[in-house]
Amino acid sequence: MDSVFVVQHLHRLPHGEDSVMFIGVYRTRSHAEEAVKRLSLQPGFSKHPYVVDFDKYDDDQGFHISEYPLDKDHWTEGFVTMVGDREIEE
Known part of the structure; x- marks a missing residue:
């Protein structure tokens, strides 16, 4: 296994x-898709029950399945905290 599949809604x-909900991490895309099927009828999730496909729809609400290679940094830069258009010094 060189990658995992993360499901979020x-x-x-x-x-x-x-509001982003972390659903789970799966070994295969098909296992991730099965999780979406299980949850898509549940309250809240049923309002946006589909995997987001930007080729078909502009709406980003719904399930997102992302593949992540293992043993790799996926956030490679720092961050700042913003309130409105103003950076907050910590």
């Missing part, structure tokens, strides 16, 4: 903020 809250 995104929905937009009434005030416009994104």
Whole structure:
């Protein structure tokens, strides 16, 4: 196994903020897709039950399946904390 598949679900809250739920990590894409099928009928998830496909839809709400190679850094830069358009010094 050289990669894993991460499943997350995104929905937009009434005030416009994104809510992202981490669903799980799977050995194969088919196992990730099976997880989506299991959850897609559950409350909340059923409002956006599909895997997001940007080739078909502009809406990013729903399930996201991402492949991550193992033993590799996936965040390679630092970060800053922003409030509005202002950086917060910590």
